[in-house]
Amino acid sequence: MAETKTTEAPKKKLTTSAMIASIAAEGQPTKPAPFGHALVEAAKANDKILGMTADLGKYTDLHIFRDAFPERSYQMGMAEQLLFGAAAGLAHEGFIPFATTYAVFASRRAYDFIHQTIAEENLNVKIAAALPGLTSGYGPSHQAAEDLALFRAMPNMVVIDPCDALETEQAVAAMVAHQGPCYMRLLRGKVPLVLDEYGYQFELGKAKTIRDGDDVLVISTGLATMWALEAAKALEADKVSVGVLHVPTIKPLDTETILREAGKSGRMVVVAENHTVIGGLGEAVAGTLLRGGVAPKFRHIGLPDEFLAAGALPTLHDRYGISAKAMTASIKGWL
The missing domain is CATH 3.40.50.970 (Thiamin diphosphate (ThDP)-binding fold, Pyr/PP domains)
Incomplete structure (x- = not known):
């Protein structure tokens, strides 16, 4: 009996430009x-x-x-x-x-x-x-x-x-x-271009709910909001409802909105940022929740406290757990 061979589509080879120009996903405006x-x-x-x-x-x-x-x-x-x-x-x-x-x-x-x-x-x-x-x-x-x-x-x-x-x-x-x-x-x-489809308007010192969700609230900033929105869409296939609260102003921090949204019962709170887990949005939000007496299940996605490797950005984003794919997997695991 002849052996049947299956062939996989070859992975796209990453060039050196992927070290600096790989923020937008393929086909993204x-x-x-x-x-x-x-x-x-x-x-x-x-x-x-x-x-x-x-x-x-x-x-x-x-x-x-x-x-x-x-x-x-x-x-x-x-x-x-x-x-x-x-x-x-x-x-x-x-x-x-x-x-x-x-x-x-x-x-x-x-x-x-x-x-x-x-x-x-x-x-x-x-x-x-x-x-x-x-x-x-x-x-x-x-x-x-x-x-x-x-x-x-x-x-x-x-x-x-x-x-x-x-x-x-x-x-x-x-x-x-x-x-x-x-x-x-x-x-x-x-x-x-990410936020245009949501009718977004930046206001200094204000956090904005980009999408609502019943199971998880991702509090994110910067590019991590783009990845959080991608993860939220991916998790819909598993019937996981994910809200995204975008916090573009790290200082002054919109503590009122963060406490209100994180205080909604039954939701795990995940802070996501393109920054070390030391001293950024995650710790700012954690301190806000503790001082405000709000205590949801809390998780943090960010860069490790170490000197990071060199390489293609898509590979590094996956390796350090901040990509949409990695974020999706982490949230599924925590749930």
């Missing part, structure tokens, strides 16, 4: 450079807005602002401490500088300069930092897994973690309207 285009629109209405970068204009989408307003753009070279010191001086003179770099350089290399020259003086500097969390496969030198914890601890600093292109655009306008320093995790390049 995207929008190019939402931050750069939103900043241009804001600057048309406000001549105090400036664009600044430390040799990373192309990689933070600030080159779009530079091309539109060359006389209001400043290239500071590879000198992040100088970037933020100069931004503080310009803000002191009444301008609204948007200073861009990678999140690792803002949160680690220039932290003291931001702390002393911007936050302590409560100056109107807006920091937009690319490659937040695990959005680069180039290892610990480029992975800002702890940036939310660092900036949450800084007095006067507003901390924003947008989910998609739509929210990035809306957050830029909100940052301009806010008087005081802001740190925003920057999604750059071809950024996924």
Whole structure:
């Protein structure tokens, strides 16, 4: 009897571009450079807005602002401490500088300069930092897994973690309207469009219920909200009803909405974030629940407290349990 062989479709080979450009799922709608285009629109209405970068204009989408307003753009070279010191001086003179770099350089290399020259003086500097969390496969030198914890601890600093292109655009306008320093995790390049189908509108300091559910409540921020929504849809096949509460502003935290939604009986609460489990949204929510006397079954999805590996992002997201696929499996296991 002849042996019958079955053949599996070959897996798509991941190229090196998967180390930096694998945030959007295959076939997912995207929008190019939402931050750069939103900043241009804001600057048309406000001549105090400036664009600044430390040799990373192309990689933070600030080159779009530079091309539109060359006389209001400043290239500071590879000198992040100088970037933020100069931004503080310009803000002191009444301008609204948007200073861009990678999140690792803002949160680690220039932290003291931001702390002393911007936050302590409560100056109107807006920091937009690319490659937040695990959005680069180039290892610990480029992975800002702890940036939310660092900036949450800084007095006067507003901390924003947008989910998609739509929210990035809306957050830029909100940052301009806010008087005081802001740190925003920057999604750059071809950024996924997720929240448009839900009629979403960003409000500084407000958490929003994206979808309701009876069995599980995922409280998420940033890209983790995209993965949580994908996981919620996947879990519908197992008749698991998952709600998603999106928390784009880490500081100030919308404790009222979190306590109300987490306090609904019978739901397991899962916090999901593209950040280390130390000091980010998970611990902020846990502290809020304890202080508020709300005690649901609580689980946390985030990056481990370790230096992360280099590699293709889809592989790393699965390995560290933050992808939609991994999140789906974790929630099923906990239930």
